């Protein structure tokens with residue numbers, strides 16, 4: 062069946078007459094690319110389309126001809142012009158579907174959340190309200206530091222829930238921890254720092270971000286009390302240290318009170334900055350909540366938080382405190398990177414915080430994760446009493462230490478064969494030096510209905526393991 066030209070096309074009437082053919086081609090390409098004109102659709106005959114659009118038939122003929130040459134359309138004498146099917150365009154510009162991002166039947170990967178847990182309704186409500194009340198600059202180039210409404214809500218949330226010593230003017234809104242770390246790395250480099258200390262083990266992605274900014278990395282070992290601060294005390298020329306003090310990633314240990322005091326003393330004495338990555342500090346199940354390092358000395362700590370674990374990684378919202386020495390460089394670096402984080406998203410988060418919907422969502426998810434953590438720990442212990450998971454009192458994953466890379470590789474292969482996705486300390490290169498192995502098992506990613514069977518499947522795989 063033929064389609065009417067006006068259904069297919071942009072407003073060509075207003076166009077510069079000389080560019081009509083190009084605009085017609087562009088509109089058709091776009092309609093095919095977006096799926097509005099699926100493969101097999103018959104286009105209107107050239108004469109009819111020309112008449113509909115008030116342009117010459119020659120222009121339509123030329124446009125169809127060009128798209129046939131490019132593989133978007135096929136034209137056979139007697140059967141008209143048809144949108145080419147993606148499969149038989151042979152190298153045509155028709156886009157292929159994206160590869161499946163979650164290939165696992167049972168998703169126990171660390172660092173991922175169950176996407177269906179995103180508070181859609183609350184977000185829509187907050188966004189609608191924010192849109193209704195947004196100041197004009199939310200739609201333009203606003204303050205690179207972030208919307209004042211969000212910084213105000215964040216400051217009061219962070220003081221209350223994470224023990225920060227912070228005012229709205231001390232906060233920079235970013236696109237998540239990844240961006241915060243990149244801004245810090247570049248600002249520190251510009252300020253003359255060349256060597257940054259980092260926990261060993263640590264996520265290699267963060268090592269890459271620091272190295273990409275030109276830094277040399279100095280490893281600091283981690284034991285049961287967290288990063289070994291004495292190694293910092295004896296190292297030289299350290300401009301900053303990147304730490305996960307609330308819950309070390311991936312071991313799950315907490316930096317002890319004694320080491321916190323020594324760390325702050327070291328930073329004050331050397332002028333180094335402590336980068337406090339509080340990526341999942343909202344989720345603590347046992348024991349006392351752990352306050353932030355920043356609250357103990359805002360001048361030497363750049364505290365970085367993110368909405369990636371509380372809401373979803375795709376939201377791309379984070380926040381960073383501004384120690385005085387880096388205040389201007391960090392705001393300038395943010396402006397040079399992307400001017401500002403999306404204004405409307407910032408206002409929606411401000412609204413979620415203002416109405417306590419953010420807190421309610423965290424409380425709900427904390428309960429759910431605590432139940433999942435309990436199920437995980439008891440099921441694995443029942444399946445194999447020799448298994449000792451660690452780091453289970455907080456966060457969204459546990460660690461199952463293993464004696465070496467080969468045992469880990471075998472366990473990962475068995476898990477993969479059973480359709481289970483999870484992380485490996487050696488496989489994912491958490492240690493630069495190569496030592497250390499274990500499974501990193503996330504309990505936030507699986508949809509609620511598959512989580513129990515995912516844990517059972519893992520328990521089966523690990524039942525005979527001798528760690």
Ligand SMILES: Cc1ncc(COP(=O)(O)O)c(C=O)c1O
Nearest residue numbers: 172237238239310340367369374
């Ligand atoms: C250790 C660690 N830090 C931070 C993040 C969050 O990064 P972002 O806020 O850029 O999503 C993650 C995410 O998985 C993480 O594992």
